[in-house]
Amino acid sequence: MHNRFDGKVVLITGAGSGLGQASALQIAKEGARLSLVDLNTASLEETKNKVLESVPKADVLLTTADVSDEKAVENYVNQTVQQFGAVDAFFNNAGIEGKQNLTEDFGIEEFQKVINVNLNGIFYGMKHVLKVMKKQGSGSIVNTASVGGIRGVGNQSGYAASKHGVAGLTKNSGIEYGQYGISIKAIAPGAIMTPMVEGSLKQMDPDNWEEAGKEFVKPNPMKRFGKPEEVGYLVAFLLSDQANFINATIIPIDGGQANKY
Amino acid sequence: MTFPVLEGKVAIVTGSAMGMGLATAKLFAAAKAKVIVADFNEEKGKEAVTEIEANGGTAHFIKVDISNSDQVQSMIAETVEKYGHLDVAVNNAALTPDNAPAAEFDEAYWDKLISIDLTGTALCMKYELQQMIKQGNGGSIVNISSVSGFRPQPNNIAYVAAKHGVVGMTKVAAMENGDKNIRVNSVAPGAIDTPMLRGSLEETGQTEEEFAPQLSLLGRFGQPEEIAEASLWLASDQSSYVTGTVIHADAGYTSR
Numbered sequence: 235m236h237n238r239f240d241g242k243v244v245l246i247t248g249a250g251s252g253l254g255q256a257s258a259l260q261i262a263k264e265g266a267r268l269s270l271v272d273l274n275t276a277s278l279e280e281t282k283n284k285v286l287e288s289v290p291k292a293d294v295l296l297t298t299a300d301v302s303d304e305k306a307v308e309n310y311v312n313q314t315v316q317q318f319g320a321v322d323a324f325f326n327n328a329g330i331e332g333k334q335n336l337t338e339d340f341g342i343e344e345f346q347k348v349i350n351v352n353l354n355g356i357f358y359g360m361k362h363v364l365k366v367m368k369k370q371g372s373g374s375i376v377n378t379a380s381v382g383g384i385r386g387v388g389n390q391s392g393y394a395a396s397k398h399g400v401a402g403l404t405k406n407s408g409i410e411y412g413q414y415g416i417s418i419k420a421i422a423p424g425a426i427m428t429p430m431v432e433g434s435l436k437q438m439d440p441d442n443w444e445e446a447g448k449e450f451v452k453p454n455p456m457k458r459f460g461k462p463e464e465v466g467y468l469v470a471f472l473l474s475d476q477a478n479f480i481n482a483t484i485i486p487i488d489g490g491q492a493n494k495y
Numbered sequence: 496m497t498f499p500v501l502e503g504k505v506a507i508v509t510g511s512a513m514g515m516g517l518a519t520a521k522l523f524a525a526a527k528a529k530v531i532v533a534d535f536n537e538e539k540g541k542e543a544v545t546e547i548e549a550n551g552g553t554a555h556f557i558k559v560d561i562s563n564s565d566q567v568q569s570m571i572a573e574t575v576e577k578y579g580h581l582d583v584a585v586n587n588a589a590l591t592p593d594n595a596p597a598a599e600f601d602e603a604y605w606d607k608l609i610s611i612d613l614t615g616t617a618l619c620m621k622y623e624l625q626q627m628i629k630q631g632n633g634g635s636i637v638n639i640s641s642v643s644g645f646r647p648q649p650n651n652i653a654y655v656a657a658k659h660g661v662v663g664m665t666k667v668a669a670m671e672n673g674d675k676n677i678r679v680n681s682v683a684p685g686a687i688d689t690p691m692l693r694g695s696l697e698e699t700g701q702t703e704e705e706f707a708p709q710l711s712l713l714g715r716f717g718q719p720e721e722i723a724e725a726s727l728w729l730a731s732d733q734s735s736y737v738t739g740t741v742i743h744a745d746a747g748y749t750s751r
């Protein structure tokens with residue numbers, strides 16, 4: 235079988251859980267050398283073990299980093315280049331959800347925190363990876379936005395602002411870097427069942443969050459949550475050479491939900 | 496070589512005698528689908544089948560004018576008769592853009608283009624949906640739109656109207672059929688090097704060097720195979736949570 239990532243170096247942030255972990259697993263199966271980044275060292279180890287279970291010979295580098303700290307970002311990019319000599323593809327994905335409440339109650343500190351991780355973290359990642367890719371003359375980047383980054387969802391001021399920012403950055407920088415053989419796109423996941431969404435349902439209804447989940451997906455055209463693996467397939471496609479003509483655009487993966495806001 | 500992601504599936508690709516449709520039919524066959532090459536160009540359509548078979552694929556030609564409802568219904572019936580079911584469809588056939596300003600458009604050409612690019616696409620989707628609903632185990636439909644489904648192109652009033660319409664009908668069908676696991680999405684190509692594009696260049700007297708940078712941030716035309724890859728991904732089960740979505744495969748054109 236043809237492996238789209240044979241010998242390629244793929245860098246993934248937020249790789250300890252959810253979408254980052256699922257993408258790491260998919261891409262590892264297709265022959266990539268992985269550089270995995272997360273704030274949480276234990277969860278990174280867990281992802282590595284899962285990767286090695288399915289691909290025993292996989293080459294995996296782990297770096298603990300807070301993506302909202304530019305020095306730490308520079309460091310994870312340097313570590314990757316030192317270890318593997320390149321960054322062929324970058325899944326710029328780490329993010330947090332923030333509180334759910336009215337805009338007036340959201341709070342300045344909370345707003346700054348969400349922006350620091352979800353928007354600044356993505357910007358720092360692009361800044362340092364693009365330098366490497368521009369020198370290489372090739373590369374692909376997938377940023378994680380959200381349906382909340384292309385539609386108004388409500389009760390998530392910080393998240394909405396940060397994810398709309400990610401969509402904007404993606405378009406802006408995609409336009410700049412197409413000429414260097416680099417494509418930059420974003421995904422806009424809807425409700426994918428990950429620890430983050432579990433947390434968010436627990437905010438809505440701490441005692442009965444599973445019921446709350448069922449209610450939540452009723453209006454979804456496909457009437458279900460997505461699975462992290464489904465996002466992994468999209469990320470793998472978008473990071474591969476097969477998607478080079480797809481640039482500066484945002485791709486929803488949401489069971490059709492974005493059409494209903 | 497590619498992933499056998501369409502193994503066991505039957506796929507109709509309309510307008511697959513040449514251009515992007517042909518590249519799509521070839522890629523789908525390489526991904527192990529049984530492919531219906533549906534086109535009104537019989538000679539080129541049969542050539543496509545011969546080529547696919549020579550490469551070890553499975554394909555069958557059906558002559559169809561997608562603007563004719565009876566012929567579209569027969570296309571579905573013949574597909575099911577031949578291969579037993581229908582799982583995937585790429586509605587790709589279209590007529591070349593018009594070339595007159597809005598104040599002067601040719602009404603006969605408007606009718607013809609709308610009957611193919613808009614109504615023909617809707618007819619194909621209608622009868623594909625009916626068949627998939629009857630089968631009861633889902634399906635994936637990809638309608639080919641265009642950058643002209645999002646941005647105006649002067650002198651292309653009928654084409655731009657039709658391609659905007661393709662985007663709208665895709666989303667409506669997606670909303671209606673998500674619970675049946677029938678997914679409906681669109682690919683919106685930028686400037687792709689096909690006979691259609693070469694024809695338009697000839698008509699307007701432009702060269703690739705002049706035209707490509709206007710439309711493509713990569714400074715080159717896309718290759719038909721690049722669009723085929725996006726359709727393949729949407730056609731396959733790897734996109735099982737994606738519906739009502741448009742993949743813009745235009746090197747960034749529509750984000751400006």
Ligand SMILES: NC(=O)c1ccc[n+]([C@@H]2O[C@H](COP(=O)([O-])OP(=O)(O)OC[C@H]3O[C@@H](n4cnc5c(N)ncnc54)[C@H](O)[C@@H]3O)[C@@H](O)[C@H]2O)c1
Nearest residue numbers: 248250251252253273300301328329380423425426428430
């Ligand atoms: N799950 C969904 O439904 C959904 C929907 C839309 C968007 N998203 C986005 O997808 C991305 C991944 O989400 P997920 O659902 O997999 O969440 P998750 O909570 O399961 O995983 C996120 C990972 O990012 C890490 N992380 C958080 N802050 C970090 C920081 N400052 N530095 C480094 N790592 C950090 C966490 O430790 C965790 O391992 C996020 O950007 C999220 O906003 C998720």
Ligand SMILES: NC(=O)c1ccc[n+]([C@@H]2O[C@H](COP(=O)([O-])OP(=O)(O)OC[C@H]3O[C@@H](n4cnc5c(N)ncnc54)[C@H](O)[C@@H]3O)[C@@H](O)[C@H]2O)c1
Nearest residue numbers: 510512513514515535560561587588589641686687689691
């Ligand atoms: N080439 C581009 O740059 C470009 C850009 C954006 C969108 N598109 C779209 O992509 C699709 C494919 O375009 P292409 O460039 O490969 O076109 P093409 O003209 O090269 O091929 C179109 C095919 O459709 C067939 N066809 C036309 N009318 C038909 C009808 N009524 N019934 C059955 N078959 C019919 C033709 O015989 C031909 O084989 C079209 O929907 C087109 O609008 C093309």
